[in-house]
Amino acid sequence: MGFFVRFWGVRGSIPTPGPRTRRYGGNTSCIEMRSDSTVLIFDAGTGLRELGVSLMRNPPKEGLDLHLFLSHPHWDHIQGFPFFGPAYLKNTTLTVYGSEKNENYQLLSGQMSNAYFPVAFKDLSARIVPKAFVDDEVQAGDFVVKRFEQKHPGGSAGFRVEHGGHACVYATDSELDLMLVDPHGPTKSPRTLRRLPSPLVLPMKNADLLIADAQYTDEEYPAKVGWGHARSNTVVDLAIQAGVKQLALTHHDPMQSDRDVDAKVLTASERARSIGAELEVFGAREGVTLRLDRG
Amino acid sequence: MASKRTQTIDEEVPQTMMNRLPASFKPRPRRAHQLDQTAGPGSPSKHELSADALIIGRGSAADLKVDSDDVSRTHAQLLRIDDEYTIEDLDSRNGVFLNGLQVHAAVLRDGDQLQLGDVVFTYNEGS
Numbered sequence: 001m002g003f004f005v006r007f008w009g010v011r012g013s014i015p016t017p018g019p020r021t022r023r024y025g026g027n028t029s030c031i032e033m034r035s036d037s038t039v040l041i042f043d044a045g046t047g048l049r050e051l052g053v054s055l056m057r058n059p060p061k062e063g064l065d066l067h068l069f070l071s072h073p074h075w076d077h078i079q080g081f082p083f084f085g086p087a088y089l090k091n092t093t094l095t096v097y098g099s100e101k102n103e104n105y106q107l108l109s110g111q112m113s114n115a116y117f118p119v120a121f122k123d124l125s126a127r128i129v130p131k132a133f134v135d136d137e138v139q140a141g142d143f144v145v146k147r148f149e150q151k152h153p154g155g156s157a158g159f160r161v162e163h164g165g166h167a168c169v170y171a172t173d174s175e176l177d178l179m180l181v182d183p184h185g186p187t188k189s190p191r192t193l194r195r196l197p198s199p200l201v202l203p204m205k206n207a208d209l210l211i212a213d214a215q216y217t218d219e220e221y222p223a224k225v226g227w228g229h230a231r232s233n234t235v236v237d238l239a240i241q242a243g244v245k246q247l248a249l250t251h252h253d254p255m256q257s258d259r260d261v262d263a264k265v266l267t268a269s270e271r272a273r274s275i276g277a278e279l280e281v282f283g284a285r286e287g288v289t290l291r292l293d294r295g
Numbered sequence: 296m297a298s299k300r301t302q303t304i305d306e307e308v309p310q311t312m313m314n315r316l317p318a319s320f321k322p323r324p325r326r327a328h329q330l331d332q333t334a335g336p337g338s339p340s341k342h343e344l345s346a347d348a349l350i351i352g353r354g355s356a357a358d359l360k361v362d363s364d365d366v367s368r369t370h371a372q373l374l375r376i377d378d379e380y381t382i383e384d385l386d387s388r389n390g391v392f393l394n395g396l397q398v399h400a401a402v403l404r405d406g407d408q409l410q411l412g413d414v415v416f417t418y419n420e421g422s
Contacts, residue, residue: 004399023404280396287381287402288393 003163003292005209006032009047010284012215012229012251013076020257025286028076029251031170031211033161038141040067042159042170044108047286048080056085063091067140070098071172072156073107081108082117092126097138097145105130148203150174152228160203166292169204169244172213172251176200176230176238177221186234190218193275194237204242208292211284212238214249217264232268240277247272250284326421328380328403335414336362347375350385351411365389365412380418382409 009027016026028045041051055064064086071077086092098104109121121128131138136147146160151174158171177186181195204210214232216224221231232249239247249268252261265283272279327345332338342359349358354368361370367387374381383400384391392410393401401407405420 006400282396285401288396288398289400290397291384291399294390294397294399 001164001293002034002036003166003168004032004034004289005168005211005292006034006051006289007047007248007250007284007286008032008051009043009045009080010250010252010286011045011076011254012213013254015046015076015079016254021252023258023285024252024261024283027286028079029071029172030080033143033163033168035142035163038067038143039064040069040140040143040145040161042069043071043077043172044068044079044081044084045076046080046083049083049085052083052085052087056089059086059089063093064089065093065141066095067143068094068096069145069157069159069170070096070104070108071150071158071170072152072154073104074154074173077173078108078111082112082119087124087126087128090125094126094128095131095140096128097131097133097140100132102130102132146203151176151178153226156228158203160207164293167207168209168211168292169207170211171204172211173228174213174230175226175228176234177225180234186218190233191274193240194234196234196238196241201238201242204238204244206243207245209246209248209290210239210242210244211248211250213251214264214268215251215253217267220253232264233271236268236271236279236281237275239279239281240272240275244279246280246282246290248282248284252283323422328421329419330359330409330416331419332361333415333417335365335412338415344373344375344380346373349373352385352387361411361414363412363414366414370411379403387411 009030010024011026011028015028027047029043030045030047030051031042032051033040096105112121133147138145144162147157150156150158156173161168179196179200185194212235213230214235215229216231218231218233249265261283269281272281327343330342332340350356350369350372351359352368352370353361353366356369369385370387371391372383372385380403381400382391382403389412390397394408403418407418409416
């Protein structure tokens with residue numbers, strides 16, 4: 001059985017190594033979800049490199065069979081791919097999911113043209129296979145993955161991942177505040193629940209865990225409108241409306257130190273409490289694994 | 296008399312001074328990673344971590360024994376990878392909590408608080 005979620009990269013926009021970000025981590029977006037027999041990877045930011053190192057420590061004899069989903073092809077979501085060790089192994093099978101045209105696959109390979117990187121995509125030893133969603137749903141090993149559109153410059157996809165009666169939603173790079181039912185609500189009445197439209201709430205409904213872009217605080221957001229990211233308090237309100245059990249704030253802004261992220265999480269937790277929701281809020285942190293099928 | 300010049304550890308290495316360390320250089324003694332038990336039976340106590348793998352629990356197979364009924368016989372495992380310790384829940388009854396969040400596993404960082412039943416540890420990174 002088993003439904004494990006591990007954070008390999010939780011930083012937004014650009015890698016941010018160093019002592020200020022040591023606890024939460026400085027690698028860009030990469031999440032691993034696995035069961036006992038299937039490994040799913042969401043986004044190929046720089047966290048993917050270390051996931052690759054980990055996968056290659058004890059690879060199965062028959063080779064690695066991996067499933068890669070990309071929210072969108074902005075740099076911080078694909079940059080780790082050229083350094084993903086398993087892509088260089090002959091007995092790895094890597095399925096890359098996307099739309100029928102699978103632009104993600106094209107753009108993933110495009111970043112390895114020799115103007116940018118010395119190894120060409122076609123020279124990778126792994127068997128790399130594009131696969132399309134059918135009606136926004138796909139079976140990947142023993143998981144069902146459903147895709148939904150989000151609000152982000154150039155577009156982005158969120159994913160609802162189901163396995164054994166449990167659900168995890170990965171929803172990064174989504175500017176929720178541009179989709180509010182009342183766009184002036186947060187200014188008029190900051191403490192009131194910020195309502196989001198039902199089609200946006202539906203994919204998150206009753207998820208065990210929502211991993212959501214919460215790059216900005218309420219104070220930071222006004223200077224970043226249109227950049228494609230959410231503020232943490234609005235994400236809390238989305239999670240409450242969807243009846244989510246746990247909310248992981250991710251895509252931390254590169255300017256945020258560990259202490260800043262702590263403060264962001266504290267404010268978000270207090271908001272959930274003040275609204276009276278039974279929602280556990282925490283900051284996504286590199287190296288942490290959760291088990292969703294426990295208890 | 297020839298002028299005295301700075302001695303180096305490796306006089307044989309030619310060229311770049313960057314490769315030479317002053318004779319006075321002594322590597323700082325390493326301080327081991329440590330778990331400080333701050334609550335629960337047996338606290339306060341300090342446990343230096345030197346093994347690559349160890350079990351925390353109340354059973355006889357545990358390397359770090361904790362005498363608490365809230366703690367499973369083999370409750371959690373600490374694994375050292377690249378000089379970082381990772382804690383992993385071994386299907387314990389009461390789980391492993393990292394700074395209040397129940398986790399299956401986590402790479403530990405300085406100051407992390409771990410709770411196993413009624414037992415609380417603070418992880419102190421060595422140097």
